[in-house]
Amino acid sequence: MTSSAFETIAPDSVVYLDRLAATDLARAYKSRMLDELGLRPGHTVxxxxxxxxxxxxxxxxAVTAAGEVIGVDHDQATVDTAEHRTRDLSTVTVRRGDIHDLPLPDSTADRARTDRVLQHIADPARALHEIRRVLRPGGRLVMGEPDWDTLIVDHPDSGFSRAYxxxxxDEVIRNARIGRQLARLSAEAGFTVPTVLPVTSVFRDARAADEILGLERTTRRAVAAGYFTEEGARSWLDHLSSGPFLAAMTFYIVVAES
Known part of the structure; x- marks a missing residue:
């Protein structure tokens, strides 16, 4: 089932995040998220x-020397990397913490952002309540999340695409449909939601898609879980690696205000 076109070993998490951030797709949506934050000099974000x-x-x-940037992550290794990378930025501090129980007092910040985070956590609803707690009245939260149920990969046998x-x-992403749920969950947490922006991510190159989607690694796991037969997986990957390629998925940017 192995194809020389695709990776078979998962990259380190920092390598993967850096790789994703370097893509045109990520640069475009991150720029839009930054615009939606509406940061001003002196803000705490x-x-x-x-x-x-x-x-x-x-x-x-964006917040200039008059402002403050606080990064929070649950993983100590990535916190260490972030601290090292921002060591020359006096306005930036990085803390280890749980998004469900932030190590911050009430009404700390003017702005907050999450980028592809809520899809992985245990309780997005609880996290949204916690984010609202640490935002000041009139604060703004900007979130970016995919909806994995919208993922399509073209193949002559559409059953393979549906199975993938x-x-x-079902099995890979904890909160796979979070993109479509963000507006509702935010409203239930007490935010108003003035803006929902769908962004369609389109991949035309199989190798570029594989660097984000892990096509072969994921297919191998799907075989073990019974979603593909060995023969079906081989047919699926052979076509993806050799034929014209197209995959797409909807990514949602949601603005919530406290």
């Missing part, structure tokens, strides 16, 4: 699930 610090520099530039997406939504 939270990057919740900041990872290796990919976006902390841009946030620091079903496996991802």
């Amino acid at each position: 939270l990057d919740l699930g900041c990872g290796p610090g990919t976006d902390l520099g841009a946030l620091a530039e 997406t079903q496996y991802v939504t």
Whole structure:
């Protein structure tokens, strides 16, 4: 089932996040999220699930030396990386913490962002209540999340495509449909939701898609879970690696105000 076109070993998490951030798709949606934050000099902004610090520099530039940027992540290794990468930015601090129980007092920040974080956590509803707690009245939260149930991968046998997406939504991503749920969950947490922006991510190159989707690695796991036969998986991957390729998925940017 192995194809020389696709990765067979998962990259380190920091490598993966850096790789994603370097894509045109990520640069475009991150720029839009930054615009929607509406940062001004002197603002305090939270990057919740900041990872290796990919976006902390841009946030620091927007709030200027008069503002403050606080990155929070649950993983100590990524916190260490983010601290190292922002060591020359005096307005940036990075803390280890749980988005369900933030190590911050009430009404700390003017703005907050989460980027592809809520899809992985245990309780998005609880996290949204916690984010509202630490935002000041009139504060703004900008979230970006995919809806994995919208993932389509073209293949002559549409059953393979459905099986692949079903496996991802059932078994791989904890909150696979969070993109469509964000507006409702935010309203239930007490936010108003003035803006929902759907962004369609389109992949035309199989290798570029594989770097984000892990096509072969995911297919191998789907075989073990019974979503594909060995023969079906081989046919699926052979076509993806050799034929014209197209995959797409909807990504949602949601603005919530406290």
